[in-house]
Amino acid sequence: MLSIGTMARRTGTKVQTIRYYELIGLMPEPGRSEGGQRRYGTPELDRLAFIRHSRQLGFSLEAIRELLDLSDSPERRCAQVDAIAQKQLREVEARISRLEALRMELQRMISECRSDRVANCRILEVLRDHEECLSDHHRPVS
Amino acid sequence: MLSIGTMARRTGTKVQTIRYYELIGLMPEPGRSEGGQRRYGTPELDRLAFIRHSRQLGFSLEAIRELLDLSDSPERRCAQVDAIAQKQLREVEARISRLEALRMELQRMISECRSDRVANCRILEVLRDHEECLSDHHRPVS
DNA sequence: ATAGGACCTACAGCAACTGTAGGTTCAAGC
DNA sequence: GCTTGAACCTACAGTTGCTGTAGGTCCTAT
Known part of the structure; x- marks a missing residue:
């Protein structure tokens, strides 16, 4: 189980930015610890890495949203x-x-x-x- | 005497943008007509043209502010x-x-x-x- | 005199975050 | 088991450079 800080460090993202992605629905609402802190798994880490990498390539968040949706349906034409x-x-x-x-x-x-x-x-x-x-x-x- | 719309047309600026430049102190507060509409002269038109051209060259508003200040003191070193x-x-x-x-x-x-x-x-x-x-x-x- | 375009103020919204305030939780060391 | 301080929490304001909207007033040509 990964804390938000670990996610941030691993992907080169600011903690606030991850919360912002959650706010706008790009990242899912994660599970929480007993005390209410966010806890992530590997799929979330991968998703965040995808987002960050796409951002580095200049894609807008809207475009990334589309790409994420598309990659969720692997049988579709690319x-x-x-x-x-x-x-x-x-x-x-x-x-x-x-x-x-x-x-x-x-x-x-x-x-x-x-x-x-x-x-x-x-x-x-x-x-x-x-x-x-x-x-x-x-x-x-x- | 030029209306704000004329200024906008002559410099390729939106009317709102000119008002915005006034708000942030980049353009001076102009005189007003009887009814309260903005009236500009040629110096204001030149100043606006300078701003727009600098923007097109990618200068930030902060940099433009500096450039305008500098151009107001012609005896300074460039x-x-x-x-x-x-x-x-x-x-x-x-x-x-x-x-x-x-x-x-x-x-x-x-x-x-x-x-x-x-x-x-x-x-x-x-x-x-x-x-x-x-x-x-x-x-x-x- | 009137019509309708141009103007007015005030404020919300955009993208994509970033920063702050004020408080809570976690984990390592003793 | 306790303490401490780093990391976390929410909520919201601020950044840059505008753009858009609402609801109202003015100007000018006919």
Whole structure:
């Protein structure tokens, strides 16, 4: 029987986070000790590890909920699982390309600043004036 | 004199967002019409454009607050501005490399899945078992 | 004069946690 | 068996950067 602290240590999660997952129904309500403390078994540990690993891969809690539901019905076709992963991959790729554009813009901005007074600072000029921008980074960074 | 809606349209901001910036002190309290509606001038429009552009470049509101403060004292050295921009660049670069690791992991995961039943799905296996991971993506994606 | 779009305030909600306060339980050492 | 202090408990507020809603007022064009 594992305490919540042990679960946390084994999966690299904060204790509060585990309780939060329980609150939103991602983790089941576990058994309790005599005194009312949470007690977990190996299936719960595995489930938590699955959740954490998926989070590290950038899946939203909603997506993870779906993946967990799917993995509970092993006879189903895994096309849906594949679709979720594909979607996540596309999102990651989109984020990368937006960040690449930002990186280039920031580099250009920084490299152009050769003054030493704020009054002539190229960085501030670029920030003031969108027209100076080469790239189109019009959607918020996410 | 510009209404809040005009400001919003000109800068690609939502009306609520402008009011939010005022609430947190990023935008000044503007003058008001007879009936109590906000009325802005060109300096406020410029300030808002600066904020929005900085946001698009991924700066946090805190960083933008600093940049705005700095740009108000033109005789200061711009080393501090440079430092903020450098920090932002480093953060963007760090995010990119974490996302690159995720992308590779997702691609590998997806390409390995050749089954059609959830029971044998490689994607779910990889998510279940962190040991199968090649990369170390141990910090949360941001 | 009126219609309906734009504006007002105030507040709740989002994601995904994190932190705090104030109290209880557990387990190791004596 | 007792003590001590780390770990646990609940409940709730706060984080970032907005976005949405309700219920009401104002502005401006016709």
